[in-house]
Amino acid sequence: MEVLGIDIGGTGIKGAIVNVETGELTSERHRIPTPVGAKPDDVANEVAEMVQHFDWKGKVGCGFPTIVSAGKARSFGNIDKSWVGVQIDELFSGKTGLEFHVANDADVAGLAEIKLGAGKDVNGVVILITIGTGLGSGVFVDGKLVPNVELGTVPYKEYERFEFYASDSARKREELSYKKWGKRFKKFLLFTQQTFSPDLIILGGGASKKTEKFKEALEIDVPVIPAKFENNAGIIGAALTVVQ
Ligand code: BGC
Numbered sequence: 001m002e003v004l005g006i007d008i009g010g011t012g013i014k015g016a017i018v019n020v021e022t023g024e025l026t027s028e029r030h031r032i033p034t035p036v037g038a039k040p041d042d043v044a045n046e047v048a049e050m051v052q053h054f055d056w057k058g059k060v061g062c063g064f065p066t067i068v069s070a071g072k073a074r075s076f077g078n079i080d081k082s083w084v085g086v087q088i089d090e091l092f093s094g095k096t097g098l099e100f101h102v103a104n105d106a107d108v109a110g111l112a113e114i115k116l117g118a119g120k121d122v123n124g125v126v127i128l129i130t131i132g133t134g135l136g137s138g139v140f141v142d143g144k145l146v147p148n149v150e151l152g153t154v155p156y157k158e159y160e161r162f163e164f165y166a167s168d169s170a171r172k173r174e175e176l177s178y179k180k181w182g183k184r185f186k187k188f189l190l191f192t193q194q195t196f197s198p199d200l201i202i203l204g205g206g207a208s209k210k211t212e213k214f215k216e217a218l219e220i221d222v223p224v225i226p227a228k229f230e231n232n233a234g235i236i237g238a239a240l241t242v243v244q
Pocket of ligand 1: 066133136153
C-alpha cells in the first residue's frame with residue numbers, strides 16, 4: 001500500500017509517496033520551504049500544494065513539529081503561536097478534501113525506525129532524537145510509543161529550551177563549528193541518558209547524515225547511531241501513521 005507522507009518542519013515541508021510495508025520511497029522527495037511565520041493558513045496552503053504536486057488522491061500521513069493529541073496541536077514549537085488548539089487534521093482535510101493523520105514529527109520518525117529501521121526488534125527504551133530547527137524526541141518502550149515526550153523544550157542554563165542551545169539551527173545561528181556545537185549536543189545526549197537510561201539512541205533529522213563531523217559527541221554510555229532512513233525517517237513515519 002502506498003501513502004503520501006509529509007514531514008512538516010520549522011524550515012521545510014518535505015513529502016514523498018511511501019510504500020508502507022517496506023518504508024521505501026516510491027517517488028522523488030519534494031521540498032517546499034515552510035512559509036515565513038508558519039501561520040496555520042499559510043502552512044495549510046503549502047500542504048495543499050504538496051498534495052497537488054503528487055496529484056495525490058489517497059490518505060495522507062503527516063508529521064508535525066508540536067505536541068499533537070488526536071490531531072490537535074497543543075504547543076507551538078518553533079512555528080506560529082496561533083497553532084495551539086488548531087485541529088490540524090481537519091484544517092488540512094478542509095484544504096485538500098483528503099483524509100489526514102497527524103502526529104508529532106519526532107514520534108513518527110521514531111515509528112519508522114522502530115518498525116522498519118535501526119530500532120527494529122530492539123527491546124527496552126529506544127529514543128529517537130531529531131536534530132533540525134528544534135530538537136525533537138520520540139520515546140519507545142519495547143516498541144511502543146510514549147507520545148509527545150518533549151526533551152528539547154526542557155530549559156538549560158540561561159536558555160529557555162535546550163533546543164535553543166543545541167539544535168542545528170542554534171549551530172547555524174551562532175556560527176558554531178561542528179566541534180563546538182558537538183560539545184553542546186553531547187550535553188543534551190547526557191541529559192537524555194540521565195533521564196531515561198535508554199538502551200539505544202537513534203539520531204534523525206538533517207544532521208543525521210553528518211554524524212562523522214561530531215562523532216566525539218556520541219561517545220556516551222549508551223549506543224548512539226544514525227537513523228537507517230536518515231532525514232527520510234520523518235516522511236516514512238508520517239506515512240506509517242495511516243496504517244497504525
Ligand atoms: C517541538 C517538538 C518537535 C521539535 C522538532 C520542538 O520545538 O516542541 O514538538 O518535535 O521541535 O520539530
